[in-house]
Amino acid sequence: MREGAAMTVSFEYAGATVEIVEAGTILAAARVNPVELLRRAAFPPPVRRVELTVSSADTPAGPVHVFAAEIGTTTGDIPDKERIRAVVLGNDPVGTLLAKRIAAGDPIATRIVDGVGTVAVAAYRKLGLDRPTERESQTAVLADAAAGLQAAVTHEAGGSVVRLRAEVPRDEVTPEHLTAMVRLVLQAVTELLPPSTQPLAGRRYLVTRENIPTVVTTTQEVTLDQVGGLADVVAQLRQIAVSFRHPEAMARWGARRPQGILMYGPPGTGKTMLSRALANEIGADFREIRTPEILDKWLGGSERNIKQIFRDARRYRVPTLLLFDEFDSIISYAGAGGDAASQAINAVAGIFKQEMNDLIEANPAVIVVATTNFPHRVDDSLIRSGRFDVKISVPKPDEAGRAEIFRKMIAQLAAAHEEPGFTMFAGDLDLGELGRLSHGMTGADIKEALRRVQLAKAMQDARTGGMVDPISQRDLTASVRDLLGQR
Template sequence: MTGHGYALRPDTDTGTLLGARVTLVDPDALLAAAAAEPVDLLTDADLPAGVRRARFTVRAEAGTHHFEAYLTAGPPGATVGLLALGLAGPAGVLLARRLAVGDPRAERVLAGAGRVAVEASRRLGLRPPGAAAGPRPGRRGAATALAPRDAAGEAVLREAEALGLRPDLDHRVAPGARSVTVRGAVPSREVTPAHLRAMVGVWLQAVRELAGDTPEPRVLRGRSYTVGVTPDAAPPGTAAVTLDQVGGLDDVVARFREIAVSFRHPQVMARWGARRPQGILMYGPPGTGKTMLARALANEIGADFREIRTPEILDKYLGGSERNIKQIFREARAHRRPTVMLFDEFDSIISYAGAGGDAASQAVNAVAGIFKQEMNTLIEANPDVIVVATTNFPHRVDASLTRSGRFDVKLAIPLPDEDGRAAIVTKMVRELIARHERPGFRMFADDVDPRALAALTPGLTGADLREVLRRVQLAKAMREATEGAPAGPISQDELAEAIAGLRRG
């Protein structure tokens, strides 16, 4: 199932931390993704009673990976959160009750309680609290270091310290709520999955402290946490497709990412007097993913997607087609959000411009002429709109329509080669696994090999490969429905048989 780069399931690292089962999903990819934008590490966390909300993120900035965990809890549970400050027992119960009703004397006691945590930190050999964080102006609270009261908690913090994370805690109290923020940082050139795992341990220790756990880590026992990026399970061809889901077209994807950057940084473009591409023409055989790429570009930019098809333009009545094309561009000039306008099957809208002298040809020429005029001024009228046209027959489109200045980028979308087909199969299968596999249900067998499948599929397009998967999925579902017993995972042989069936028609 694994050629280099073609693993169908991400690497996972599963173990036990403070009584909880923790699974890190593809930690290397996760840390790499943080270099581009902050990554949320936890979704739908199973929190102990009393802990209301939790968020755990990692981001890379100025050569440093920053881990930050944020937790909130309500007032019930007298000693909740006070273990982190070294307060427990009857005094802690009384203090918690007074804090819950906003007693200012209790708040002063809490602020002074940081001295207890300082001493605990000194004994543990941790960084003095407040060295990197302190109370924010105008907020109630105290910046402290975690001060666990059991060997398990101490071990977690010592591991983080040994890795150079130097975690610190910011505890804040307000009437009716408490919050804890745990931070850690490590130079990006040194960051490893071990740092991620250590910070998860620190986060779990903060959960325990906020939940008022006893010296034995019982509150987390039996709970499971998955740390990783939730894959985008939307299959290509849907509105949610992204460039990351496009397989076998690395050069095209790289070009689209450059175009997206030009959209996201208009001030830089303006400073240099640079004009981003106004139009993109994609051409190639049917089923190679041209429409999917246009949708993915829109999502990469964060743009609206407007697809224009032949019936919206061509009209049997005299002058109707011309009015339609003018109205489409009039609306484009009025868009207030970035918009990708797709003219799909462009050749069927404007073909053989300039050919023939009959009425039909004159109507086509009139539409083509208006299209040229509108494209000449569109970018000045609304720089947030980009026009994408696709065609399976580029020779049917007059060169004057697609010259530079109107369509600045012209991309051939070829049939995928063997490497491309392997990449496409890998991405498609990963999406299906992410969408459908659950504990107790395995959709694909371990013998599925994208490389071997690619070798069996010369001449097939991405659409063909998706049809192969659809046929096997349907066959499995029908077998299970009729036999009333689990059909078993999809195997390499079943996929090969479906490929042969597709070739037979």
């Protein structure tokens, strides 16, 4: 078993290589929403699917992490076409002759046997043989002694579905419990496979919050691992996530984790995306507060709105990241002007200061992030330390950063769309050259350049019926230059 820089635990099981990425983050995320794992992993027949879900639940004994797995096989109560044919044909000479004719593609023999099979299925259902009885359900226990994890195993529906379930008190759960559950699931899978010393030989299973194959992520799903060109910013956010995920360490040393984070920089540099990635890294709910939710044309309305937002925040029972996007538009130029509009803004800013003063003591599960393109428009007293302890500049990426953004975006697109017989990108792309040519572009600009090339290729595909070359260096270069020329 090994741990790498990306907090990956790797081990071998039944000939397969298993990697668990960011087990701590998976467990943290499961506090908020169920996390699905292994959903698209491929296993040898008769295993058709394996689903492993980690979630949180409240029980009379206290909150727990729930590990639940479901394994589906091709054996079931209702016979499929091949099984019905086997029953109808039998082993007699006539059955053998019909089987040979079906194998040779004889349509008449096929219709005869399948017609009889249809009648057999109807009789099968009429007799109630498609409904499992209580005697068909069997329960057992699989255990991992090293982690102290026990999973109840239920075999249902004539063996076509196997379920595993284990619970661990939330305060006691560790990444070792997740690793143990993965082992138990693989043990249950191998027991369903034909006897072999290494039934999963040559296979690789990646246990991560990102489904396999990796899909194109939106800012709703983005993780810090997928952020390119902002290594220093990502490193700072990872440190914040660690402090948030380990309150026991903070308490032991009397340390106070950051309560507020201000991210500022030019438009399109990814401040909102980074906020969502931080929420995912922590395993927190994400709540975005926009200007219309606060500012109200009626006297006193804006003040009531901001108070209600913080009142709700104090009541959140799960980790939550509260994002005030375009912060300056909500409380800009605090203290400036004497007209009614300025007074209303000043009132909102004043209440915001008061609410931030004791938020972390009232609910340490909440962290506030504010983003702005114009930091000079925000009053210094509003974002002083104690309210916003961390201030992060999010700059435009440099040449190396832009090349890294191209690399990650292209890799995500290829993983999501390429399949046997279809190659999306040419193999000789010069990412360094693309980084040099895209001088001054942001991550949002690079995403737009790729979108334009994708659209052009899709339109060409629609016109020619698929006779389209992969996206080339020339295609990307032209798109970058075209986008820069429009500025």
